[in-house]
Amino acid sequence: MPKTFVLDTNVLLHSAGSVESFQENNVIIPMAVIEELDKFKKYQDELGRNARQVIRLLDQLRENGKLGKGVSLKKVSKIATGKLFVLTATSLDSELGSEMREVFNSDLGTDSPDNRILRVAFTLSKKNKNVVFISKDINLRLKADALGIKVMDFEREKVDYNALYNGYRTIETDSDFLEKFAVEKVADGCGFSLYPNEFVFFTDPENSKNNALGRFHDDGLIHLLEPGRNDKMWNITARNKEQRMAIDILLDPAIKLVTLVGGAGTGKTLLAIAGALECALHNNLYEKILVSRPIIPLGNDLGFLPGDKDAKLSHWMQPIFDNMNYLLRNGNEKVKHRSSAATLSTDQLLNSKKLELEALTYIRGRSIPKQFVIIDEAQNLTPHEVKTIISRAGEDTKMVLTGDPQQIDNPYLDASSNGLTYTAERLKDTFLHAHISLQKSERSELSALAAKLL
Numbered sequence: 001m002p003k004t005f006v007l008d009t010n011v012l013l014h015s016a017g018s019v020e021s022f023q024e025n026n027v028i029i030p031m032a033v034i035e036e037l038d039k040f041k042k043y044q045d046e047l048g049r050n051a052r053q054v055i056r057l058l059d060q061l062r063e064n065g066k067l068g069k070g071v072s073l074k075k076v077s078k079i080a081t082g083k084l085f086v087l088t089a090t091s092l093d094s095e096l097g098s099e100m101r102e103v104f105n106s107d108l109g110t111d112s113p114d115n116r117i118l119r120v121a122f123t124l125s126k127k128n129k130n131v132v133f134i135s136k137d138i139n140l141r142l143k144a145d146a147l148g149i150k151v152m153d154f155e156r157e158k159v160d161y162n163a164l165y166n167g168y169r170t171i172e173t174d175s176d177f178l179e180k181f182a183v184e185k186v187a188d189g190c191g192f193s194l195y196p197n198e199f200v201f202f203t204d205p206e207n208s209k210n211n212a213l214g215r216f217h218d219d220g221l222i223h224l225l226e227p228g229r230n231d232k233m234w235n236i237t238a239r240n241k242e243q244r245m246a247i248d249i250l251l252d253p254a255i256k257l258v259t260l261v262g263g264a265g266t267g268k269t270l271l272a273i274a275g276a277l278e279c280a281l282h283n284n285l286y287e288k289i290l291v292s293r294p295i296i297p298l299g300n301d302l303g304f305l306p307g308d309k310d311a312k313l314s315h316w317m318q319p320i321f322d323n324m325n326y327l328l329r330n331g332n333e334k335v336k337h338r339s340s341a342a343t344l345s346t347d348q349l350l351n352s353k354k355l356e357l358e359a360l361t362y363i364r365g366r367s368i369p370k371q372f373v374i375i376d377e378a379q380n381l382t383p384h385e386v387k388t389i390i391s392r393a394g395e396d397t398k399m400v401l402t403g404d405p406q407q408i409d410n411p412y413l414d415a416s417s418n419g420l421t422y423t424a425e426r427l428k429d430t431f432l433h434a435h436i437s438l439q440k441s442e443r444s445e446l447s448a449l450a451a452k453l454l
Helices: 009-014 031-040 046-062 090-095 098-107 113-127 138-146 175-184 241-250 268-282 309-316 318-329 338-351 383-390 419-426 445-453
Strands: 004-007 026-030 083-087 131-134 150-152 168-172 186-188 199-204 207-216 221-224 257-262 288-292 355-357 371-375 398-403 433-438
Touching: 004 009, 004 113, 009 031, 009 046, 026 031, 026 113, 031 046, 031 083, 031 113, 046 083, 046 383, 113 131, 113 138, 138 150, 175 186, 175 199, 175 207, 175 221, 199 241, 207 241, 241 257, 241 268, 241 433, 257 268, 257 419, 268 288, 268 318, 268 371, 268 398, 318 338, 338 355, 383 398, 383 419, 398 419
Parallel strands: 004 026, 004 131, 026 083, 131 150, 168 199, 257 398, 257 433, 288 355, 288 371, 371 398
Antiparallel strands: 186 221, 199 207, 207 221
8 A cells, every 4th residue: 555755854855866765655745845945945065956956856746737736756757656745734734633733833833844844744644544754853753753653764875884894704714725825826706705806804713823815806716915915005004904905905996986984093094095195196096186075063163264265175174184294204214303394295295286175065067087086084975975976086086985984973864874884885796896894993092992982
């Protein structure tokens, strides 16, 4: 039996194509949602683009009939059998009993758009048991549940974070296999059901020190990562096996997209920048390094910042500069004032256009060829935003997405619905992509303790 889904504004702002997800069911858009979309349509960011796209879609559907009476969703999808309605809270008030009208008027006043949306969902749920309210607002879902309305999050673009692909697996084997693997440096990977570019950590259960690390390539073979080789890049050395894996995929130009997931201090940003410096400046594989990160503050925002685009971005890019300065001065024992020399070197990279900082706001519409692109804090991006960024990649460009799904500042995303984990899970079947989940904090003992216990 078809269901009736009442959509909150944030669902449409999160994904402009969300209406397409309810093909055989009826979709209700409260009038308060239209009012909120009207406020967002002037924005120049992703929210504004989604609002305008939804408004245009509704205008197209309006040509098929009256939105208040219901219009077919076939114009959205050829296989759709449901209808879309735009309803007001007041038009449904006659369906409410006097007691519930009193509840809404006293506790859930109509001055709030959220309450008017809830009023529509509640009234419909009293008439039809198959009504479900869809919202990405946790607080609104709690209010709806308290009123006895069936509620759901919008999960079209979700993955199971607890079962997230981590890029490698451990396989127990015997000493004969490990000896042969060490000599031949390749092993047949067809019997292990491996994902493209997945790493394998072979161990001997009888001797824990007897082990080997390899990566599954597109030739069907597992290639040995030889100890001491590809363990270093730009004066830093891998401190654990996950970092060795990350270095291997960062330095491989055949891999066009790398996703690095890890907690604080695991080295994901440092490794990404070191890989960019190694590939672009030392190996000359790319013309420049492009770095960007979402503009989402931790805590209260400081307000408007002075200066031009680069001056404004410098505050948001300070974590990048910290890692860049560390890498540029690391190993340079001859310089007395290493911090000033590192700052000068970073400035030289910026002035020579070898290093470019870009706001994600301006990346739409660009074509980015022959560049090493780093998108830091990608856990704060939606799947659609990540798709927009990756689709900017031109010929011979490599993109690296880094982030910690446990530190999300976007109020409508979580560890399972953010663009970073969504990309890592959805692209694990292609050889153009490689992924590693970094496990161990290497920043300091205090950082590791905080990540573990706090």
